[in-house]
Amino acid sequence: MRIMNQPEETYSCAQAVERLVHVLGADCVSRGAAIGERYFTNYGEAPGERPVALVRPRSVEEVSRTLALCNALDMPVVVQGGMTGLAGGAAPRASDVVLSIERLAGIEEIDREAATVTVWAGTTLQAVQEAVEAAGFTLGVDLGARGSCQIGGNVATNAGGNRVIRYGTMREQVLGLEVVLADGTVLTSLNKMLKNNAGYDLRQVFVGSEGTLGVVTRVVLRMHPRMAAPVTALCVTAGFGQALALLHVARAALPELSSFEVMWPRFCGYVTAHTADLRVPFAGDAGLRVLIECAGRDEQETAERFQAALAEWLEQGLIEDAALAQSEADTRAFWTLREGLAIDALPDLINFDVSLPHGRMEAFVAQCESAIDARWPGAQVLFFGHLGDGNLHLCVSVTYARGESAHDVEALVYRFVGEAGGSISAEHGVGVYKRDWLGVSRSPEEIAAMRRVKDAFDPRGILNPGKVF
Amino acid sequence: MRIMNQPEETYSCAQAVERLVHVLGADCVSRGAAIGERYFTNYGEAPGERPVALVRPRSVEEVSRTLALCNALDMPVVVQGGMTGLAGGAAPRASDVVLSIERLAGIEEIDREAATVTVWAGTTLQAVQEAVEAAGFTLGVDLGARGSCQIGGNVATNAGGNRVIRYGTMREQVLGLEVVLADGTVLTSLNKMLKNNAGYDLRQVFVGSEGTLGVVTRVVLRMHPRMAAPVTALCVTAGFGQALALLHVARAALPELSSFEVMWPRFCGYVTAHTADLRVPFAGDAGLRVLIECAGRDEQETAERFQAALAEWLEQGLIEDAALAQSEADTRAFWTLREGLAIDALPDLINFDVSLPHGRMEAFVAQCESAIDARWPGAQVLFFGHLGDGNLHLCVSVTYARGESAHDVEALVYRFVGEAGGSISAEHGVGVYKRDWLGVSRSPEEIAAMRRVKDAFDPRGILNPGKVF
Structure with missing residues (x-):
């Protein structure tokens, strides 16, 4: 056109x-x-x-x-x-x-037989979740910003969140897409099938492209069978090795597993000390906290399986202690600890969103802690993560010396990420903040290949210039 | 270079x-x-x-x-x-x-902590399955050609198979790739993490590209928790509506669900009549056969849950009858029926591999049967499918009049596929046989966008020319 x-x-x-x-x-x-x-x-x-x-x-x-x-x-x-x-x-x-x-909002169609929902890209995640639940299904993606984030943005950043271990990221939810290319071409591929190998799968080009390859206008998403209310437990493991072993055991034992979130001691210490009225068990104990959530067809049945598994893990020494939420207040308290909103008030806070091969995580955490402590005594270095996805979040707050900036902390952390073969962005994308660090996780050949894709779809470079690379 | x-x-x-x-x-x-x-x-x-x-x-x-x-x-x-x-x-x-x-074969690494296996692209699927099982895990992809197909080909065609309902297609198994581009550039992206949003996800460009964009040399695959031996049942449903309702109920009730395969009456009739020593129940009955398989951590526990579910479905009238395999011989017999090798002997056999939105399947089957019967009396029109994936296989054998060819049958079937918003290729790819039909499932804008990708990675057009489009 x-x-x-x-x-x-x-x-x-x-x-x-x-x-x-x-x-x-x-x-x-x-x-x-x-x-x-x-x-x-x-x-x-x-x-x-x-x-x-x-x-x-x-x-x-x-x-x-x-x-x-x-x-x-x-x-x-x-x-x-x-x-x-x-x-x-x-x-x-x-x-x-x-x-x-934002004006392209609303649910276009719910197809119960195909188990799909077709939505306009400006619809909030929460509005889609509610429509899907009202139809008797569950949406695969959930994240903290559900009330304000929009589906088009979720697609553009390949959003992750709290249920990736169960359902995958946004990429795995997207069955069909409508995208407008830089030159105005409308690509309508509102596929509803799980399998479609009729030529290249163009959806994949646009998911996670952060607004640099096209504008998503409509999305077909999978709907999953409706799950009963989740059953949540907070566990203590002696160290990272046990937490990782527990992850593999829990994945095998509990097909209902929907979250596996790990919190390091300094994180828990800071959040419990700075959150009013937060009542969670094991507050003063050593070891890592693991928040495990399961959601199945029947809450009672899930709870029984989960409780039996927890007893087995205690006996095997995989966990030191565990508390199964007995009320919605308990569940909320466990998640309040994990969400750790108190951390947002830290001065000059830097939130890292990295992923690492599981075998490299323990050393990475130790390296970051000791290197930051050594350079900036009194620093806050708080780790938590979606362990099931290999995704760690690191919150750092330090007092800079003259001439220092966030760049110095980033240089230190991303060096360790690179050495561990990790990614500078697990689920938030590169945007502009991490653009200069892309070379930590991607080779010059990979970045050159990304540019080939960019040039193919946006030859004049009008879409989100200066972002990603 | x-x-x-x-x-x-x-x-x-x-x-x-x-x-x-x-x-x-x-x-x-x-x-x-x-x-x-x-x-x-x-x-x-x-x-x-x-x-x-x-x-x-x-x-x-x-x-x-x-x-x-x-x-x-x-x-x-x-x-x-x-x-x-x-x-x-x-x-x-x-x-x-x-x-x-073929010379680039072998297992390079099994990483138990990350739950990944890194393999050379020329390794057979079966060799990878065996290595993964020996390490205490399960590979997500399985298909009939496991002994001869190679991982590189599985990636290039985004292979499906019998476990897609549980683990997804090959695309969902691939965490990392090494690909050589047409100009000799080696792109090494041997990522092991489930989440990596550091720039465009280049893997996705090459999965399913059928040798037209690059040559896959190494692959990092997910490993899933090891499952116990599967528990298999053969059910009868009154018609397609019940089979579809059963699919949704089974997905919600049985997180261990790993296969959901539907066989239409003519398919079962032909296979049972033409397979020596095949003993399966309900051979002469009306209705559709559904082969359901579940695999969990514990065979006994899975069998009990499965049996309870079958009893519930019988009582609810979702199924007319069911037989749970009591021995390996039973399981083999159920799968022998489903694999239907006897069909391969039909003269001028055409195997269709299409996918359709679930709501369009019943009408599609009826349309194909009546239109082919009307034009070619005495034709064999045999349907079976991976219903959970929206994937139907249609086997057609007709006696052509002078001047007729497979093209006439294809034109008839693909017209119905196009009208139903389906795909001409669910899991086998387009190759050269379906190239001329690509326009049934993809718009001119979509095909033009595919060409943009092709031109970006293979500007001289040396890779697999004449395939896909």
Whole structure:
């Protein structure tokens, strides 16, 4: 689709925005002070640069016209969902056009026979979860930002969350996609089948591409059988080796396993000391805490299996102690510990989201702790992770000496990540914050191959420039 | 990597092969009668065209040199694994160089902590299964050709098989890949983590690309917890609606569910009538047969849960009857029925491998049966399928009138597939046999987007030309 006849012509930025208004209508395009702060503020951060224009299309056709025009005018476009990615991937620069998908919201279809839900990309994760549950099914992805994050953003960042060990990441939930390419081409592949090998699986190109290859407008997601309320336990293991052994045993013993979250001692110590009214067992004990959750067809049956397994593990010495939640308040308390919101108040907090082969994790944690402690005495170095997925979160707060910055902590941590063959981003993506570290986890050949894909789908480089690489 | 200094120079085919021999050594390159028939014969078919040369590299470096040279000389290259794909994707033309990965075989590493196995692409599926089982784990993929198919081919075709409902297709098993690109670039991404969002997920580009984008040399696969021996039942449902309802109920009730295979009446009738000594229950009954298999940690426990579920389904009227295998002989008999090898003897047999949204399957089966019966009285039209995956296999044998061919049957079946929003290939890929039908399942925009990927990774078009599209 071509909208401009003379794409070579030179336009000023203001003229380009005028053309957007002309093509899309004034109620679709905002400028200047009319652009609310939330369109240039990433979740929890100070405002960034106000973009040159905000476009909020109401249809796939309008997305297509926006992109075709921006492509012809060489106007960079930043796609925005719920702005909860924490990697700066949706943050605009002053010269960018922001394309928000928020008006493309709603459930298009629930197909009970195929066990699929088709949604518009601007729908919040929570709205999709509720629709799926009302239909008698469960959605595979859940994460803390469920109330504000949008499905399109979940797809663009290949979101993970708390149930990956059971259902996989967002990639494994996506059966079909509709994507608009940089030149305005609409690719509609609303597949509902688990198996489809009719040529290349184009979905895979766009999942996790962080707005750099196309704009997701509609998504077909799998629905899983409805699970009863989860049964949750908090365990103590003597050390990392036991926690890892427990992971393998739990995966084999409990097909209902839906979460396996590990918290290191300093993490638990900090969160329990700084969270009002948090009542969790084993607070003062040594060892790691493991939050295990199971969800099956029948809560009672799951609880019985789970309890029998816990007794067996205690007897085998795999765990030192365990507490099965006896009430919703218990369950909430276990998750409050794990979510550790108190940590957000730490000064100059850096949240790392790395993944490592399981065999390298214990040494990595020890290396980070001792190296950061040695350089910045009194530092907070708090570890927790989705152990089942190989995903560690590390929260660091240090007092910088003059001339030091977050870069120094990042350099130290990412060096260990690289040496362990790990990834600088497990589930949040690269965005702009981790762009300069991509070489830690990817070889020059891999990055060059990524550029081949970028050039194939966005040859003029208008989509989210400066992000990922 | 450049091997030739003057790629523009024109070479005869014989000269090009001379250069291959010169660069790789005579024990790596075969010509003429020295090329065995199996290198130009697809499984179960008459020999095709003898290729101009057969290259069997012994290292990734040799694969790289082969491709760099062929790319510089514009020599088309067909990559071969076990030759069991059934879509003609590995069949060479007389002008092609065949690159066989059979010498790149063996298990490189089993990492119990990460639960991964790293293998060379020429290893047979069965050898990998055995190594994984010896280590106390289970491999997620299993299929009939396990003894001859190779992991590289499984990756290249995104193989499915009998356990997709439990573990997903090959795509979901692949954590890391090493791929050699058309220009000889080696992309080594031997990731072991379940989550890695550090830039684009390049693995996904190569899984299912049928040898047209790169040559897979090494693969990191997930290992799943070891399962006890499976428990198998054969059930009868009154019709398709009940079978589909049973699928949803079984998925929710039995987390150990590993296979859910449906056989239509004509299929069962034909196989039981034409298989010597096959003893299966309900042979003469109406309705559909459903083979259900469960595998959990403990065979006894799984059998008890399964038996209780069967009793419940009988009582609810979801199934008409059920037989739980009481011996290995029973299990083998149930699978012998499902594998239906007797069908292979039918004259001019066409095997379709399609997928459809579940809600469209019943009508599709009826349409195919009545349309084929009407046009070719006395035809065999036999359906079975991996219902859990939306994947139907249709075996057709008709007596053609003068001037008719398989194309006429295909046109009829694929028209119904297209109308139902289905896929012409669920698990075998497109290869060359289904290439002309790709437009049934993919739009011109989708096919154009596939070409963008092809041009990005193989701009000179040397890899498996004429396959997929």
